Amino acid sequence: MSVFAMMIIPGNFDTVNNELVFYGAGTITQYDKDGYEVFSQTIHNRLVDTGEDFILDAVFQDGATDVADNVQIGSICIGNQGTVTVAETETAADFDGDETIAPTDDNCKEDTSVVTTGGIATVNPPTFTCGGTNCVDGTTITGFAVCQNDATDDLDFAGCATEGILFAVIDSADTTLNAGETLSITYNLDITSGSS
């Protein structure tokens, strides 16, 4: 009888349809010094509170000033934190404070032509390289942040908080960039509904 009971007792008491309608994910691809792919990973993000607020502020008429196009979300900043914090309350200042790449090197790159189609936004800035450009050779990248773009120009810059809010954060695999190696990072935010 106990076996029969186990078979019919429901294991999920949530009667609401849990169809997911909103998620973001990042893809990192590491290339060796000759340009050949050596590692690839696609992993989910944590959309933080400031990112959620940013979306609502940009979409709804709330009495606040609209966000200009050149300071919207479009940057990716790499980090070398010992542990990447993916809490919902994480801020740009928190992310910057925990990593040591900036301000010595410009750890953030902009995508000024984010593709938005079919309910999916794709942020794909130029490739990251060390050698004193985006980091020092031998830096281990442990995660990255999705941030606002720089209003001044489209060049690389140091620190997510320099330009505004943290939108999302990803705890990716720990990849070490040695001399000549590069890292390509793409972030996708999917807001399509499960039935579309």
Add this chain to the structure above:
Amino acid sequence: MKSRNQKIFVIVAIGLVIIGLFYSLNSESIFAKFLEQLSPPDWDEVKPRDIVKNSIPITLVEDIDGKCKVHGEKFDLIIDHQYFVRSNELAEKLKYDRENKTLITPCEELKGEKSRLNVWYVIPEAEKHATKYEYFITEWEETLPQN
């Protein structure tokens, strides 16, 4: 009498188990969730955000009677991630030698001198198939960075 009642009881019990089995396999019962853990992951049932997908190149080192030793330089990046809670199982299954960065796979799974080792795993917080993983080997198509 006692024997007849016992037989009736056994028949009814078996009947209930069979009915329960058919019901549970198509529902969200505790038993179904138990069975789910024993089955391989059904990727269509897992939400995309709950899947971490990894891939690395592997190159053939030597053929040892049908079991091929391959070099996987970046395999540690896959198994060392905190979300991959059962990575030790995979490392054991593939006989990973961390010092030499080699793995052992059946030769028939390889797609040539260089192949792509794909490892997908489900994060622990997932509603379905949590912590499950799967590896599969595909052809390697060389790509170059865009910029």
